[in-house]
Amino acid sequence: MRRLIVAIGFLTRLPVPIVVADADDFAGAIRCYPLVGLLVGAGVASAGWLGTMIDPWAGALAALAAWVAITGALHLDGLADLADGLGAAHGDRTRLLAVMADPHVGSFGVVALVLQLLAKLVLLHAVAPIGWVPLMLVPFAARIGPLAWARWLPPLKPGGLGASVAAAVRRRDLTGWALLLAAGAVAAPALLATPLLIGAIGLWLRRRLGGITGDAHGAGIELVETGLLVALATSAA
Structure with a gap:
């Protein structure tokens, strides 16, 4: 339970009780990331459902706003940092x-943020016809990604998030x-x-970065979420 609370406190802005946790608890909290994704998904789907009572676009906007608010834009920050790094590194x-x-945040990061938010808004509107319940599972599924990447990709920053969780994920x-x-x-x-x-994102990160960082984890979650929204929207068409 302690590690779940740590995971909720790290990945979201949801209120959690204060717990005493050590470095092992923080690293092991990655095992609870998909469960936190379910909480995020529940909040996003609820907001979307309420907004749809006004208008489908209002539902999409409400769902997106809830997504950003619940996560505190944590993963969007990682996406912006990765975009800036790739754009400026040459x-x-x-x-x-x-x-x-x-x-x-540089120009590459700003462009990445705008495109990501627009993509999610449009895709949230597109998935509304199939109902909001399937949407609950998107954040859950995307947060399986960090477990896989932490196990498959070498950490690039000693002492960073990628290094601290690398050994915490078990088969x-x-x-x-x-x-x-x-x-x-x-x-x-x-x-x-x-x-x-x-x-695919793991292979791309290995090729472009050579490993994984905390920002790359966040960016990967955002990209998987968008990819899953595309898959849901395609199934709704």
């Missing part, structure tokens, strides 16, 4: 990591969440795209 990995560590963790994902795919077959998206 193949220099040392410069890439230096730019990603800069707290300021049985991935197996268990994969089985639950398969169960969820019975209700939302579009979730079957999750392993492909996680694998």
